[in-house]
Amino acid sequence: MLQKNGIDRPPLNLDLERDWVCSNKAGNSCSNIVYKLSLAASIYGLWRERNCRIFQQKVGPAATLLIQIEEQVRDCICSWRKVKRSDKNRLMAIAWRVSPRIFEV
Template sequence: MTNSSSIYYVVSAWDKFRQSKPTVGWSKPVWYNQNIPKMSFILWLSSIATSSLSVPLPMVFDLRCYSSAVSLALFVMWATSRCKGKSLSSIVLKLDLPATVYYVWRERNNRRFKNSSQPAAMVLNSIKSTIRLRLSSLKIAHSAANDSTLREWNMIMNS
């Protein structure tokens, strides 16, 4: 708790009171430097809600409501396996996961509690706009791979 000069460190208190558990496989796509905090928080909440039910992350959110047979749990597994490294394309995948969960969850809540809905294309546009906006705030180095990724997102890199 203290060192030889009797200084108390916050980390000592944290280590004393917290329950230490092994790192889960989906933590890196949720918590990373370029994340959008409110979206990562919703993704984290969904992981807690589903893990307490012994259901893989996050089966609660199913994309079938948008005429897709692919569940978000499969998307999470696919994205997690490709979210390695710090490349721009990896950052885009890391942004896509929480943004998708956030907007699908928001759409689900609007349908359930406000009796209103948006077409899937509008939800998808919200996801794309959010990712594009976050990418525009990053310092991105010039490279062939980064320029290609930015072109795919219809973005022009500032010199």
């Protein structure tokens, strides 16, 4: 998810990741919101996978989990309208394979 968000660093533990988000992704820019969405979707996906393993003794493939997280984030972004046209937002849309119809007319 870090690569998908254009962040070139190794993943951190949850406490350090939270601190990094607070200091580096404050504000409501499109890229900040997408990063926060992907972090929340990742945590939720891992929690669901954990519950399946504990309560149903089922282990899902990591690739499937990543696909589900990406789909959740993409679905959310696709519901947006009137996103400001900028190079940064256009690159975000390409990275997440989102239709350009999210941009303001």
